[in-house]
Amino acid sequence: MAIRRGLTSTLAYVILVFLGLFFLVPLLWPVLASLNPSASLSVTVPAHFSLINFQTIITNGLVAGPFGNSLILAISTMLLVIILAGLAAYPLSRYQFPLKGPLMYAILFTSSLPILALVTPLYAMYASLNLIDTLQGVILFFVASALPFCIWLMKNFFDSVPFELEEAAWIDGASTFQSLMYILFPLAAPGIAVVGVWSFLVAWTNFFVPLIILQSQNLLPASVHIYTFFGSYGQVNYGQLAAYALLYALPAVVLYTVVSRFFVRGVSGGLKG
Amino acid sequence: MQVETKRVQPVQMVTPANGHIRRKRLRIGIYFMAPAFLIIAVFMLGPAVWAVYISFTNMSLTGVGAATPQWVGLQNFVQILHDAEFFSAFRVSLTYLVGSALIGQALLGLLLAMLMRHRQRAFKAVLGAIIIIAWVIPDVVAGFLWSSFLAGGPQSILAPGLLNSIVAAFGLPQHAWLQDYPMASIIVANTWRGTAFSMLLYASALEGIPPELLEAASIDGASLWARIRYITLPLIKGSIATDLLLITLATLSDFTLVYVLTGGGNLNTELLTIYQYRQAFQFYQIGYGSAISLLILVVGAILALLYIRVLRVDL
Numbered sequence: 001m002a003i004r005r006g007l008t009s010t011l012a013y014v015i016l017v018f019l020g021l022f023f024l025v026p027l028l029w030p031v032l033a034s035l036n037p038s039a040s041l042s043v044t045v046p047a048h049f050s051l052i053n054f055q056t057i058i059t060n061g062l063v064a065g066p067f068g069n070s071l072i073l074a075i076s077t078m079l080l081v082i083i084l085a086g087l088a089a090y091p092l093s094r095y096q097f098p099l100k101g102p103l104m105y106a107i108l109f110t111s112s113l114p115i116l117a118l119v120t121p122l123y124a125m126y127a128s129l130n131l132i133d134t135l136q137g138v139i140l141f142f143v144a145s146a147l148p149f150c151i152w153l154m155k156n157f158f159d160s161v162p163f164e165l166e167e168a169a170w171i172d173g174a175s176t177f178q179s180l181m182y183i184l185f186p187l188a189a190p191g192i193a194v195v196g197v198w199s200f201l202v203a204w205t206n207f208f209v210p211l212i213i214l215q216s217q218n219l220l221p222a223s224v225h226i227y228t229f230f231g232s233y234g235q236v237n238y239g240q241l242a243a244y245a246l247l248y249a250l251p252a253v254v255l256y257t258v259v260s261r262f263f264v265r266g267v268s269g270g271l272k273g
Numbered sequence: 274m275q276v277e278t279k280r281v282q283p284v285q286m287v288t289p290a291n292g293h294i295r296r297k298r299l300r301i302g303i304y305f306m307a308p309a310f311l312i313i314a315v316f317m318l319g320p321a322v323w324a325v326y327i328s329f330t331n332m333s334l335t336g337v338g339a340a341t342p343q344w345v346g347l348q349n350f351v352q353i354l355h356d357a358e359f360f361s362a363f364r365v366s367l368t369y370l371v372g373s374a375l376i377g378q379a380l381l382g383l384l385l386a387m388l389m390r391h392r393q394r395a396f397k398a399v400l401g402a403i404i405i406i407a408w409v410i411p412d413v414v415a416g417f418l419w420s421s422f423l424a425g426g427p428q429s430i431l432a433p434g435l436l437n438s439i440v441a442a443f444g445l446p447q448h449a450w451l452q453d454y455p456m457a458s459i460i461v462a463n464t465w466r467g468t469a470f471s472m473l474l475y476a477s478a479l480e481g482i483p484p485e486l487l488e489a490a491s492i493d494g495a496s497l498w499a500r501i502r503y504i505t506l507p508l509i510k511g512s513i514a515t516d517l518l519l520i521t522l523a524t525l526s527d528f529t530l531v532y533v534l535t536g537g538g539n540l541n542t543e544l545l546t547i548y549q550y551r552q553a554f555q556f557y558q559i560g561y562g563s564a565i566s567l568l569i570l571v572v573g574a575i576l577a578l579l580y581i582r583v584l585r586v587d588l
């Protein structure tokens with residue numbers, strides 16, 4: 001029995017190592033190429049490691065503008081989603097009112113629609129609203145597409161904070177606003193962080209929407225800029241491309257890591273209702 | 274206004290005396306929810322309604338349809354029925370969905386979650402991190418990673434990517450993978466990209482299974498396969514249904530990874546979203562492109578309804 005268990009365990013490790021390699025191997029190129037002044041598409045250990053690629057793309061202005069635009073998109077989306085989802089989730093979590101059940105179902109339904117595929121009609125609608133080639137147009141669509149899922153998440157996080165705590169504060173003379181500020185928000189902070197990171201990443205990583213809606217070169221976020229800049233040049237500087245890709249991916253990885261503990265619980269708990 | 278019958282809130286007692294509190298709360302509730310729902314209505318449902326409208330017109334970016342779009346009735350939808358490239362894109366999307374999401378991500382995610390259950394913490398942490406990085410990096414970056422990984426080939430002037438270096442090291446023939454095996458390439462790339470989500474979902478579902486159940490079955494002589502088949506899978510079938518529907522819905526709106534990887538023009542890997550984009554922004558047929566995106570939305574809506582049915586959440 002013990003031997004069999006040992007065998008199964010070893011076999012599991014062997015399979016896992018192979019699967020791990022499958023996931024690891026495509027990640028090697030950008031790391032090594034970004035540190036290699038004469039990088040190609042091949043994965044080679046650089047003759048000498050250097051940060052020159054990072055230095056070049058930062059000093060020749062490839063990074064500041066597009067990353068600034070991405071930050072504007074992501075931070076505006078995040079703030080708007082936190083505020084709007086927080087406000088909307090509060091009554092959904094705390095009060096009973098008619099049609100609340102159907103409303104929650106409607107939110108869940110819209111949160112799972114493939115809404116990001118709707119860029120063609122969005123373009124036509126924005127042409128009528130004069131929102132083509134504006135950052136606010138892109139932000140508003142990101143906010144709208146992230147809101148249903150974030151309201152759902154936020155409500156679940158609010159539900160886990162006992163209502164009695166707020167009631168106790170009211171009995172002690174706190175106003176609704178004070179009980180929100182001092183009781184609910186601090187206790188639901190992990191949830192707010194998850195919603196914030198989720199909505200930040202929606203905006204930071206999206207490529208399709210800004211590709212269609214934005215036209216001015218100086219408004220392009222990093223996602224579209226990296227594609228048009230490195231995709232349209234005949235002679236690609238692969239080291240710089242790799243460095244750019246790493247810099248662009250870094251905030252996503254860091255932010256996810258910060259909230260990962262709550263993220264999985266919140267998202268999977270949220271998904272299972 | 275208020276329905277008294279379904280009220281099962283243990284915290285507050287509802288008596289006529291605090292009716293004004295309820296009304297006040299209802300008012301606060303409406304004020305709190307209004308901004309969010311207004312934004313959703315305009316900027317999310319707006320494009321959907323717009324899609325319905327312009328898919329019945331010949332709106333385009335140039336020519337006659339640009340200045341004054343004409344009402345053309347069902348013409349766009351009739352055109353879809355006679356459009357071989359649409360059906361080709363439909364087949365591509367379906368193959369991609371089944372191959373990369375339903376088979377690739379879901380099966381691999383389940384396998385990983387099961388195998389990782391009783392492994393050492395440090396090992397799990399490192400492996401989990403690698404898989405999750407593939408999932409959190411932006412789509413465009415994933416596209417560039419895979420085009421470098423699959424680069425090269427016998428006739429290519431570019432340096433061989435890592436995959437070709439590896440097969441060469443084993444003495445196997447090199448390939449221009451994206452040209453020779455386009456569908457397999459995008460399926461593997463998207464499996465790589467999306468497996469983490471399924472893995473995380475299944476890992477949290479497996480945590481809910483009491484270990485005594487599996488131990489008891491093991492003592493009774495149940496084989497590993499029997500334990501999986503008769504204990505584990507039935508207990509997590511809700512999570513499996515959730516996962517399959519969610520990754521299906523996510524894959525339906527996929528565009529970027531395949532577009533960056535293939536440049537979008539290859540018929541063998543032209544997803545419906547890419548076809549829609551090309552019709553609208555390369556051939557300037559906004560009306561026709563919208564009709565296609567409307568079909569994607571309708572399929573998504575049906576699946577989303579199914580998802581809610583399966584979920585059967587208590588609200």
